[in-house]
Each structure stands twice: as C-alpha cells, then as structure tokens.
Amino acid sequence: MNRDLMDNSTLDTLEAMLRTRTIEELAQQFHKAVDAIGEFYCLLANVNKFQPGAIRPTLSSYPKEWTTHYIGNNYGQVDPLLPRAMQTTVGFEWNTCDAMMNKKEWALAADIYEIGVQDGFVLPIHGPGSSVFFASFGQAGRTMPLRMQIALSMLTMQYHQRYQQLTAPQVIQPDILTARERECLAWVANGRTTSEVAEILNVNDNTIKFHLKNAQRKLECTNRVTTVIKALSLGLISI
Known part of the structure; x- marks a missing residue:
C-alpha cells in the first residue's frame, strides 16, 4: 500500500469526517478539509439522472447572491456540467465542456467569471436507480493540478459515505x-x-x-x- 495515501494526517482528516454525528458537523469538517487544500467555491447536491436541472443541494459555499442569480435565471436547465456528470463515472475539469457549449451555456460561464471563478472540477458519484451525487468545486485558476483533484475526490467520497450513513443509518452486525x-x-x-x-x-x-x-x-x-x-x-x- 502507498504510505503517502494512508499517512496519519490523511486518516485523521477522513476519520474526523466519519466520526461526525450530525449533518452540520459533517459540513464543518468537510469545509475545513477543503480549505486546507485550496480556495474553492463548492457545491454538493443530489441529482436525478433524468432531471439533472432539478438539483437538491446538501452543501454550498457559493455566495447567496450567486445562488439566487443561478436559480432566477434557471441556469440548472442549461448548466453543461450537469448532463456531463450524468453521463460519466469519472471526475472532470470544467474546461473540458468548453468545446460543446452553446450561447446560453456561455452566458452562464460569463456570469460565474464575474465572481472570480474560471475553472473547476466535478466528481459524480452514481448511486442506485437514477440517483447521482454531484460535487463541483470552482476556483480562480484556469487549471487544477491532478493531486488536488485526487484530494478533493477522496474528501467527496467520504463526505458522501458519511452523509448516507447519517441520513439512512446502516445496520451492521x-x-x-x-x-x-x-x-x-x-x-x-x-x-x-x-x-x-x-x-x-x-x-x-x-x-x-x-x-x-x-x-x-x-x-x-x-x-x-x-x-x-x-x-x-x-x-x-x-x-
């Protein structure tokens, strides 16, 4: 096993998340861990694969003004990240959607640039049936290093696991x-x-x-x- 992957600091962070007792504690631990990696706006949400525009956020660090603007402009129906996430099981950078974007999608991109976000990373976690857990991290930089993507992916997977446990506790013998x-x-x-x-x-x-x-x-x-x-x-x- 790779010692770097399982060093004490990594385990301490993940264990702290998985020992939380409430959704609020989990959110605090997640924000703390993400802030240690870099400066991001993050959105975690549940999405129906067949209705990707109807997102149900579980956590967001975006400004309230941006969230209101996003909803008011019905951007969930034109956000290119959502359909892409429904079609893949691997993480991807926002800029990989650029070549396929239409006029309305570029309008969304122009608006989010205004709050200092130029690129980001998405990790979809496909669950049973049509459920998809959607994690998106926006940043000021134009590209995101691979190691940063890996770190955010690990945190997201553990957040999702603990969120599932807290909302639907498992019975393990x-x-x-x-x-x-x-x-x-x-x-x-x-x-x-x-x-x-x-x-x-x-x-x-x-x-x-x-x-x-x-x-x-x-x-x-x-x-x-x-x-x-x-x-x-x-x-x-x-x-």
Missing part, C-alpha cells in the same frame, strides 16, 4: 468480520503494507490479501482505502 480480517485491516490502517502485515502475523502475502479482499466484499467497498475507513467509522477496528 458486529461479527460481520472475522477476528483475522479485523486484525489485518487494523494493521493496514496503521500504515503497514501487505508484506509487513504478513511478516507480523507470520503468514504469506496471499493470506493477507485473501483476508483483506473478504473484508472489502463484506463491507461492500470498492478498494482497500475505503474498506479501512468504513471499518473505522463502524467501530469494527481502531488505530
């Missing part, structure tokens, strides 16, 4: 993971690589991979990082 699976995850959470965990537990690498894969499947996660974070948030392991 305490014994869903075996003792060995919890042990392997705990060592990974403390920054150990597969080989290091294997040496500590006196087994081979494949055995550790087997237990981690089982834990990932049981917790319905997509990778090792999110498995560790979910196990921490559910109290299945500690660091």
